[in-house]
Amino acid sequence: MKKISILLVALSIISCKNTDKSDADLAKEATVDSLKIEYAKQRVIDSMNDAMVRQQQAQQKEVIVVNQAASTPQKKKWSGAAKGAVIGAGVGAVTGAIVSDKKGEGAVIGGLAGAGVGAGTGAIIDGKKKKD
Structure with missing residues (x-):
């Protein structure tokens, strides 16, 4: 019986804790959560933009290489x-x-x-x- 009473007292102390958060705390948490979501979205957008820039640079390099090869004059050989x-x-x-x-x-x-x-x-x- 002693064990049960100690358990009930411990549960009542834990349950009596003030777990209600004020509206200001809830608003802060909501703001922080929305900012985290926005940061995650922005990271995805930035990584996609970086990938597009790299792809465009690779295509430009290919074009430059083709143009350089076409514009290289050939040496004339002696007859x-x-x-x-x-x-x-x-x-x-x-x-x-x-x-x-x-x-x-x-x-x-x-x-x-x-x-x-x-x-x-x-x-x-x-x-x-x-x-x-």
């Missing part, structure tokens, strides 16, 4: 005739200078002859490449 003329002129000039008694005159004549032969040989090679 076989041009290469042959330059090589022939160099070899002809050296050979003419070595063989001739008049070094300057021999170099000029050898250079011109070598350029002509080299250009002709390069043109022949270019013609064969075009057929293939």
Whole structure:
């Protein structure tokens, strides 16, 4: 019986506590709860906006990469005739200078002859490449 009476006294003390909240406290809690909900909504909106910005930036980068690739000029390659003329002129000039008694005159004549032969040989090679 002692145990039951102690239990009843403890329950009555707990139940007599003032659990009523004032209207001001309830209003504060409602305000805090609504602010928490608004913050959560704003976080979702911000994250969606960030995702959209990242997606737009990725698309812009792709466009820039495509434009850069299209606008890059290609180097022009020398034709076989041009290469042959330059090589022939160099070899002809050296050979003419070595063989001739008049070094300057021999170099000029050898250079011109070598350029002509080299250009002709390069043109022949270019013609064969075009057929293939």
